[in-house]
Amino acid sequence: MTIADGPALPKLIGERVKRREDPRLIQGQATYVDDIKLPGMLHLAFKRSDIAHGVIKSIDTSAAAEMEGVELVITGAELAEHLGPMPIGTPFPAPDHFSVATDKVRYVGEPVAVVVAEDRYLARDAADAIEVEYEELPAVVDPEVAMEPGSATLHEGFERNIAVESYWGGTGVNPETAQPEDDSAVDAAFEEADVLVTQRMLNQRLAPNAMEPRGVVAQYETGREYLTVWSATQNPHILRTLVAAMMGLGEHQVRAVAPEVGGGFGCKINIYGEEYVAAALSRLAGAPVKWIEDRTEAFLTTTHGRDLLGYIDLAAKSDGTITGLKARIIADIGAYEVLLTAMIPTLTGLMMNGVYRLPVVRHELTEVFTNKTPTDAYRGAGRPEGLYFLERAVDMLARELDMDPAEIRRKNFVPADEFPFATQSGLVYDSGNYEPCLDKALEVADWQGMLAERDAARAEGRIVGVGLSFYVEVCGLGPSAVVPTGGWEHSGVTVERGGKVTATTGASPHGQGNETTFAQMLADHFSIPLEDITILHGDTSVVKQGIGTFGSRSQAVGGAALISAAGKAGDKMKQFAAALMTDQEVSPEDLVFEDGRIQVEGAPEVSKTFAEVADFAYVPVPLPPGMEPGVSEESFFEPENNTYPFGCHISMVEIDRETGEPRLLKMVAVDDCGNVINPLIVDGQVHGGLAQGIGQAMFEEVVYDEDGQPVTASFMDYVMPRAADLPAFELDNTVTPTPVNPLGAKGVGEAGTIGSTPCVVNAAVDALAPFGVTHIEMPLRPERLWRLIQENGGQS
Amino acid sequence: MSEPVPITINVNGRKRSAMVEARLLLVHFLRESLNLTGTHVGCDTSQCGACTVLIDGHSAKSCTVFAVQADGAEVQTIEGLADGGELHPLQDGFWEEHGLQCGYCTPGMIMSAVNLLENNPAPSEAEIREGISGNLCRCTGYQHIVNAIQHAAERMAQS
Amino acid sequence: MIPTAFEYRKAGSVAEALTLLQEGGPEAKLLAGGHSLIPMMKQRLAEPGLLIDIGGLDELRGIQETDGEIAIGAAMTHAEIAASDLLRAQAPIVAETAANIGDAQVRNRGTIGGSLAHADPGADLPAVMVALDATIALLGPNGERKVQAEDFFQDILTVDLGEDEIVTGVCFQACRSAAYAKLEQRASKFALVGVAAALSLDGGTCSSARVAVTGASSHAQRLSGVEGALAGASLPDGAASAAAGAGEALDFVNEDLHGSEEYRRAMTAVFTRRAIEAAAGRG
């Protein structure tokens, strides 16, 4: 056969391709967990503690149990006969943590009993009718107080409420002993320094607030001894593993499904008690059950993020060269360790090297239990905290030395020719080229113009400041040696009859647009139309294996697995194509995919259509020697290293002199996430990250009162950015590919969240610098800023 | 248990009659009774706007309306927005401009935007940002949503 | 998220609503837009046994002007008030304040009658009504009763309204030189401090003024010290000194995460000045 008149197919990688996910989402046709209905389905409601710390003296479920339509009421102690303590995903010591409290409650919102009823209204009524009597214990809400001897303790065996302590320093860690190298160099650096910066800073507690609350539907089929769990999760495969273990089942007896998931931001990584409870109660009740979280429950029980207190010291020479860093970090992890709780703050220290050559570092970390909701990953997970501490300190140093914030950073950058670069914390940055990124940001933002604008505004009596930050972060988490759940990702690629392609990915998206970017990659790989490709995800019965989506790993690890599987499938297609072209004596190695055909490179007349070859693969007559029919290949991709994207953010903030209200006037982000598959989607990821990072800087904070009562447990008091609170963002990028995966892509999901937070606070501090202000705690509450202005008599 | 109340609501052009418990929220009537699950619930204090529908042409948070209050009204949900097979300009705008990521806030956001453009067919960027301030989005940083609404406004002005 | 059960009656007329209110006793509550009551019910902070739906009753609708007096029916939504050409021309403070309540969806459902009767300490309209010296019309089993706004708002969530009475509307004299300025709590959009100023201007001089604050204290109330200081003051220059003591004069000030007592007192002065300046700018 000779060439057909097919249209030339444009290359899609690098193009702003519209998302393939969108038609169902914009028409209300997507299926989120709460949209799932099963015949005979019952509904769960949890009775939750409204005190922060106490012993459960009694639970009276009788009134609830007697209500019409109530199938079952069960207490934590009763449930413990069916469900043991929950597993965690880190190697740190952890106290027992039951899905439903058995004897003691340790934070407001901890469940104490569960109702199973015919509908959710009845379930709520019944949960309200449960009476619980507690012997209240003193609550500990301040981690520094919690560590004091004599403070109330949450868990036996964890003296002074300390969960994890770690220390490293000097010129690095000795890999043999895992002990710090000679530490005296740190003290020496601080003794010899020309200038010191020292600051206590809080990276406050945040609520992730994915717009879709959590939810789970569980169906245990007794006859099949088979459990299906639909959950709003970022990682259905981890859910399958853990729920199987908790239920005493094998993974072959459990199907976990992440249907459409309405955002995660890290809080849907953890496998929660409600997921285990739903599974167990479906088995107990003999019916499918559903639980949907309401927003108040989300504030109380879905993991929080951040909450790190940092005592940061920086040593430098008078020319701005940084000579040492000391960081003592206290992480308030809340009442329990859940899946990755204890690991998150360790990332803070790992990344506190930032983009700088730091000769010596000392890092101390203490993770402390308090009577609050457990913490876990929140967009950036440990890195925003570290970069915030570092970038605030560097900014303070610049102010101390009266240096331009851009120039002090430039002076300390790791030079481009030193990559791969080994940091003091033992990481190896894959690639980087920081100066061009800084230069581009300064140019895009018109930094000199901004300074002039600021000065002109000040001359008019306005309070205006500019801020800059430069971050590097760690993405594409892998290899398995550093990720407790496994650092690989899995993908499968099947070429169907007719030449269509179905691919599966274990990177389970919840807004990231993988169905589009992955299809773009396959379309280019096979040179077939985008419409001919389906990307499946989120169902363990369809996607053989997987880890999940977190740590900006979809593209760098999941995408790499996809390309690896596609490579194998492509090789087989070429073998079938060669077999079809026996008359022309074609070798598979000479073949390429081009415009819907498989052809000899440079000789389009020697070709078969992709569809013809696919059809042949399923009816291979004669079957080429040594081959199996069909084209369905899979790949586990294990990265050799993480990736280290970076970027420069610049902002301008104005503060109302009379009210202290801050307004973000300008936000520029120049990011480098390596090669970009879909710039439209990358822009969207950066926008969203910026909004959350700005949210932390300006608005958001989970606040507890002294008794451990949360006072920001609704959208009425937890301030999140709305459209009118944000300016139009100005984006640009540089491209420094990573060598650690074949795509050269580094990951971008969290970038915006990491650079913007210190950037905006730096701008606010700059605004108030004429008032003698050197640091402001987040968020930039109007009253807090107003007080800083008042303390200086309202005059700058 | 209170007495069930008979209601008839015209939803997306179809008359729907039912006996409902008085406390049944409109959003649950749409989602549970009519299976119109495109309307979502994102909070319980009437702040997030994910549940926004049009009641007699005006945007409303269907989590803060009892189904009985909508008796006799015309309700339009995201499922009723496309005209036959053709997307509404706002749906098209959200698609073209990448105005959504996880999609959870999107139906409510679009219904709010319908209300906005109805009242102000050529809004400025600031007016758009103000006009959707009853809707929270956690994914997009709103910028592409603003672009999407501008895109739709331009298209609607042309036609 | 889920309210407790209640009985529901839809009133076909105000008279029927009054009868139902009497029959229902203390457990009966009126429901119009529901945007004050339903959020409370969903949190189970309010558990009325009977809801009487008066939404959309024609008798409670309309915005009219008669001889300089403007009357607004209780069931008018904030959106309708915001869009009223009559109000924009003759009492722009009312239209503007309504246009900035909550968000578009809330404005489409929430009614002026509901807002006034609920008297949330952070609600905007009560201050405007007090500043305009509005009269609130009530209907009860014994007929109609009229209450001046400043007497109507008595304490937190507490108004001069019998359990068997209905707010039917509000009326006030047309007034152009009036403005409302607020410091918004960004999440809830309630006023941390909101001040309404209505001025009688004679050229650049204020002959008399009514100024009222909401958000800062338990309920909307007049700032009589400011009013006194404004009489005879030249504006806008005199606004700052007239407003200076506004916050200190309050005998009780709300406090929460978003604003301490000290801050709210200070902001009361700031927004009093801003409201006066804006009102004077209209003169």
Next chain:
Amino acid sequence: MEIKGEQEFNGGRELLYELLLDPDVLASALPGVERFEEVAPDRYESTMRVGIASVRGTYTGRVEVLEQSPPESYRLRIEGSGKPGGIRADAVVDLSESGGGTTMHYRADVKARGTIARLGGRLLGGVARLLIGQFFKSIEQQVDDRAA
């Protein structure tokens, strides 16, 4: 949250002290009391229908009178809990003579939990002030009645 204030009464402080700790007086002065029982000396249990306008609920409460030093001072520990959560208050009451009457100073540390703490924060101070005011008005009335 700390709530403090003072209140003037016409009667002498012995009378006031007695009235303030008289279960019958308390039962009639506390808002919405449906049941008020002395369960032990100086310990009471009650059921109250408390609230303002539509924000109203049924609470079961415990009142304990401690550190009595008649006619000068005492401490009250009050606990109330209902569906939307609960309130706990630890109050110190001091009575001093002033002119012909009595001045009462009170200072209470009030703690809320549950929905009340979560969503009622911005209303709590105002509501407490209003309820305390209602209580005192009633006591004042009874003082005047006794005096008359």
